[in-house]
Amino acid sequence: MSELSPYFCPKCGHYAYFQLSRNALCHRCHIRLRRLEMSYRTFTDMDLIERDRLITRKIIEAAPSLAGTISETEEADNHRRLIARLTSEYENLTEENRKLNQTVEWMHDTIWDLLRQRNELKRMLEDMQAAQK
Ligand SMILES: [Zn+2]
Structure with a gap:
């Protein structure tokens, strides 16, 4: 065994x-x-x-992205450095998330604009069809 x-x-x-x-x-x-x-x-x-x-x-x-920044000789500082590194990574992710949310909002607005335009075109087309009769 x-x-x-x-x-x-x-x-x-x-x-x-x-x-x-x-x-x-x-x-x-x-x-x-x-x-x-x-x-x-x-x-x-x-x-x-x-x-x-x-x-x-x-x-x-x-974790390859962390390993490069923390060497064996710095082991005594490891926890402090790791927390500092993770905090800054967390802040970057929060910022990235904020930007993504802005992009989604912008896309949402754009889609509404496009839908509005589409409906206007549809109405114009219907008016033209009605005028031909
Ligand atoms: Zn696990």
């Missing part, structure tokens, strides 16, 4: 133990969990803070 290995979800940070990697799925995110390259014993010997730190680092490593 093979040993249990620790796995983590790069999306939500959930972790669990499996014997077979094909069973290692995140039941929340429905994605494949990643194996932590250590034994079950080494992982369970760590306290909760150490586990959190390790998985936080693994999540950062798994």
